[in-house]
Amino acid sequence: MKLQWTRLSVRFVVPLALVLALCAYVVVPLLDNLTLRWFVRDLDIRSRMLASTLEEPLLDHVTLKSRMRINQLFSKAIEDERLYALAFCDRNGNRLYATSTYPASLGCGEQNAASGGTDKSLVKLPRGPVHVARSTLSREGEAIGDLILVHDMSFIERRSADTRKYAIGFFILLGIVISMITVAVAQLSWRGWINGVRGMLKGELLPPSQSRPPPELSPLVGDLRALLHEYHRERQSHHDGAQAWTPERLRDLLRGELAGDEVIVVSNREPYSHRQTADGIEVSRPASGLVTAVEAVMRACSGTWIAHGSGNADREVVDERDCVPVPPGRPEYTLRRVWLSKEEEQGYYYGFANEGLWPLCHIAHVRPVFRSSDWEQYVKVNRRFADAVVAEARTDDPVVLVQDYHFALLPRMVREALPRATIITFWHIPWPNPESFGICPWREEILEGMLGSTILGFHTPFHRKNFLETVDRYLETRIESEASTVTHGGKLTQVEHYPISIAWPEASDVSSENRNECRLNIRKALAVPSSHLLGIGVDRLDYTKGIVERFQAIERMLELNPAMVGKFTFVQIAAPTRSSLEEYQNFEARVRALALRINQRFSEGNYVPIILKTEHHDQYALNRYYRAADVCMVTSLHDGMNLVAKEFIASRYDEKGVLLLSQFTGAARELHEALIVNPYHIEQSAEALYRALTMPEAEQRERMCSMRLLIKDFNVYRWAGHMLLDAARLRKRERVMQRIDLHHRAPALRRVV
Numbered sequence: 001m002k003l004q005w006t007r008l009s010v011r012f013v014v015p016l017a018l019v020l021a022l023c024a025y026v027v028v029p030l031l032d033n034l035t036l037r038w039f040v041r042d043l044d045i046r047s048r049m050l051a052s053t054l055e056e057p058l059l060d061h062v063t064l065k066s067r068m069r070i071n072q073l074f075s076k077a078i079e080d081e082r083l084y085a086l087a088f089c090d091r092n093g094n095r096l097y098a099t100s101t102y103p104a105s106l107g108c109g110e111q112n113a114a115s116g117g118t119d120k121s122l123v124k125l126p127r128g129p130v131h132v133a134r135s136t137l138s139r140e141g142e143a144i145g146d147l148i149l150v151h152d153m154s155f156i157e158r159r160s161a162d163t164r165k166y167a168i169g170f171f172i173l174l175g176i177v178i179s180m181i182t183v184a185v186a187q188l189s190w191r192g193w194i195n196g197v198r199g200m201l202k203g204e205l206l207p208p209s210q211s212r213p214p215p216e217l218s219p220l221v222g223d224l225r226a227l228l229h230e231y232h233r234e235r236q237s238h239h240d241g242a243q244a245w246t247p248e249r250l251r252d253l254l255r256g257e258l259a260g261d262e263v264i265v266v267s268n269r270e271p272y273s274h275r276q277t278a279d280g281i282e283v284s285r286p287a288s289g290l291v292t293a294v295e296a297v298m299r300a301c302s303g304t305w306i307a308h309g310s311g312n313a314d315r316e317v318v319d320e321r322d323c324v325p326v327p328p329g330r331p332e333y334t335l336r337r338v339w340l341s342k343e344e345e346q347g348y349y350y351g352f353a354n355e356g357l358w359p360l361c362h363i364a365h366v367r368p369v370f371r372s373s374d375w376e377q378y379v380k381v382n383r384r385f386a387d388a389v390v391a392e393a394r395t396d397d398p399v400v401l402v403q404d405y406h407f408a409l410l411p412r413m414v415r416e417a418l419p420r421a422t423i424i425t426f427w428h429i430p431w432p433n434p435e436s437f438g439i440c441p442w443r444e445e446i447l448e449g450m451l452g453s454t455i456l457g458f459h460t461p462f463h464r465k466n467f468l469e470t471v472d473r474y475l476e477t478r479i480e481s482e483a484s485t486v487t488h489g490g491k492l493t494q495v496e497h498y499p500i501s502i503a504w505p506e507a508s509d510v511s512s513e514n515r516n517e518c519r520l521n522i523r524k525a526l527a528v529p530s531s532h533l534l535g536i537g538v539d540r541l542d543y544t545k546g547i548v549e550r551f552q553a554i555e556r557m558l559e560l561n562p563a564m565v566g567k568f569t570f571v572q573i574a575a576p577t578r579s580s581l582e583e584y585q586n587f588e589a590r591v592r593a594l595a596l597r598i599n600q601r602f603s604e605g606n607y608v609p610i611i612l613k614t615e616h617h618d619q620y621a622l623n624r625y626y627r628a629a630d631v632c633m634v635t636s637l638h639d640g641m642n643l644v645a646k647e648f649i650a651s652r653y654d655e656k657g658v659l660l661l662s663q664f665t666g667a668a669r670e671l672h673e674a675l676i677v678n679p680y681h682i683e684q685s686a687e688a689l690y691r692a693l694t695m696p697e698a699e700q701r702e703r704m705c706s707m708r709l710l711i712k713d714f715n716v717y718r719w720a721g722h723m724l725l726d727a728a729r730l731r732k733r734e735r736v737m738q739r740i741d742l743h744h745r746a747p748a749l750r751r752v753v
């Protein structure tokens with residue numbers, strides 16, 4: 001308010017002061033000068049007229065030398081209030097006749113111009129300024145003498161003072177008017193601007209067909225909206241910050257907010273697969289971030305998980321409805337398996353999802369491949385899973401959690417069969433910008449399929465923003481930026497970011513060894529000395545994970561720091577993935593060849609710098625490696641989140657160890673205390689690796705503590721909790737709307753009855 005007043009006062013005073021200064025220093029002196037010139041010219045003319053009037057009689061009297069007559073003539077003439085004095089001089093400059101008022105100092109007015117109205121005709125006398133004009137009188141062509149006319153000019157000063165007064169008065173008035181106009185215009189445009197910003201933030205200016213933000217605001221639109229949305233989210237997370245997110249709280253939420261509503265998960269990857277081995281059927285958990293996260297939620301809330309049955313002994317353990325209770329030995333939820341033919345798996349999974357959508361969404365410089373036959377299988381398999389959801393649903397409004405890019409079409413298919421279902425789709429990988437996504441031949445179908453969701457989640461605000469921009473580019477929709485909703489075909493979808501995380505407190509499959517035991521045992525198993533420095537990398541063998549760049553950084557670090565050779569070993573645990581695709585086979589070959597070359601270059605006796613384990617490890621084993629390592633390298637070229645980074649931090653009870661993290665992971669937006677690197681910049685990663693290996697323990701602890709605190713709060717229960725809370729809110733709103741609708745229709749129905 002105070003600021004507003006100050007702003008208003010300044011807007012009023014400044015124009016007023018400017019106008020007054022202009023008046024005082026420019027206008028008034030100019031006016032004075034002009035009026036003086038006008039008067040002088042006036043008096044010049046007047047003098048010439050008087051001289052010609054007096055010429056005849058005066059020359060007569062001069063010829064007669066009649067002083068008396070001349071005096072009478074002069075006295076009569078100076079009765080005029082402005083004509084002050086007269087004198088007549090002969091050609092020699094002798095003053096012959098003059099009125100008594102004639103100032104002696106003027107002589108015969110020689111110094112003054114006789115006519116022409118120059119400033120020289122002005123003379124300052126002690127009594128005031130006078131105008132002196134000299135006219136030569138002649139008869140029959142012969143000059144007889146000069147008539148000197150002296151006019152009183154004191155009236156000019158009086159008139160100038162009056163003019164100045166009026167001018168100043170006029171300019172004060174003008175200043176006030178200008179000031180008031182300035183204030184009014186500023187107020188109006190400020191209000192317009194503010195209204196513009198408000199409207200823009202509310203998303204009132206969308207869709208673009210309706211109106212556009214003022215041009216000066218355009219560059220700010222996106223940032224302001226994002227800021228507002230972020231602020232809103234931050235405030236929300238502050239509210240629930242007091243209470244930690246645990247499996248119990250998630251369960252309570254499901255019981256309370258969702259009143260025990262049915263939860264169905266759909267994903268391609270199954271959380272447990274059964275395989276036939278020489279020792280009988282074995283169960284394993286796949287290396288997948290998605291499974292790691294959603295498993296934690298399912299354990300907390302039970303329900304049904306629908307997934308592709310890919311294990312070679314999967315069919316042998318299911319019941320007649322293709323269901324099996326999991327986890328084995330201590331069941332907490334149901335796994336419903338969907339069987340796919342080789343052809344379906346090839347087209348839908350390997351083809352469209354992993355050769356098309358995966359490289360499309362990751363910037364890793366691998367070209368996406370789109371084939372019509374793959375697309376057909378993708379549509380078909382999405383339909384099959386949608387049918388499984390409908391078959392599994394015991395109610396008409398289940399909560400369906402759809403996982404990832406394998407099921408972009410499924411939300412819409414389920415929505416058509418179960419219009420009251422709450423469908424939450426989470427996209428685990430990045431979402432590209434509209435131009436990149438635009439190369440997908442079925443982009444509209446994919447977007448429309450996803451918009452069948454009630455809630456659509458991404459890891460980061462950046463991916464969320466990319467999605468909204470993509471929808472805006474390719475579909476006719478209404479986007480409310482502030483509320484982050486998209487309305488398409490009368491159906492509203494909430495688009496949010498929910499950063500995924502890991503279970504905390506940790507699951508029970510954690511090693512009970514203390515840190516020192518872990519260090520020693522792992523080093524012993526690797527056949528390296530107990531003081532050896534150890535680095536760890538855990539990934540699926542995927543080209544997006546930056547494993548090649550990681551090895552190059554290790555090589556460069558050893559090159560730059562020869563003292564590290566023989567003292568540092570890096571263990572890369574890489575689970576084979578999508579191995580039937582050529583791109584992945586080539587990638588694995590490259591990784592192997594590079595590790596071999598580096599090892600040959602630096603090996604000494606039994607020492608090798610890189611130990612490559614291309615096999616799946618269970619969580620227990622991974623955890624031991626995490627805890628034994630001095631540094632964990634996550635160098636993805638592009639990654640939605642990356643759970644390995646978070647698992648490493650969670651495993652470090654000892655608060656030691658350093659995380660080296662690619663700036664292109666979603667995790668880098670949260671874990672600021674990691675050593676953030678650009679994996680494409682090999683030198684930089686090499687330097688960061690050396691820095692990590694030589695980092696003082698106190699610094700390690702400080703960084704680790706801070707990251708552990710963050711993950712403890714931002715765990716996977718919070719991720720799921722926030723999505724489910726949003727779902728519960730929307731469900732409540734839907735129910736209230738239905739009740740209102742019924743209430744309105746009831747009287748009409750009664751009348752009909």
Ligand code: ADQ
Pocket residue numbers: 286287288289290292293428429500538539540573574575615616617618619622639640641642643644645647
């Ligand atoms: P992923 O690409 O699979 O996940 P990530 O998030 O790192 O990547 O998760 C990998 C998971 O698999 C981790 O839990 C890890 O422990 C496990 N894993 C990796 N290698 C393994 C191995 N050799 N043996 C056993 N387990 C192994 C996708 C997205 C990510 C996103 C997750 C979750 O690509 O960006 O973080 O989903 O949304």
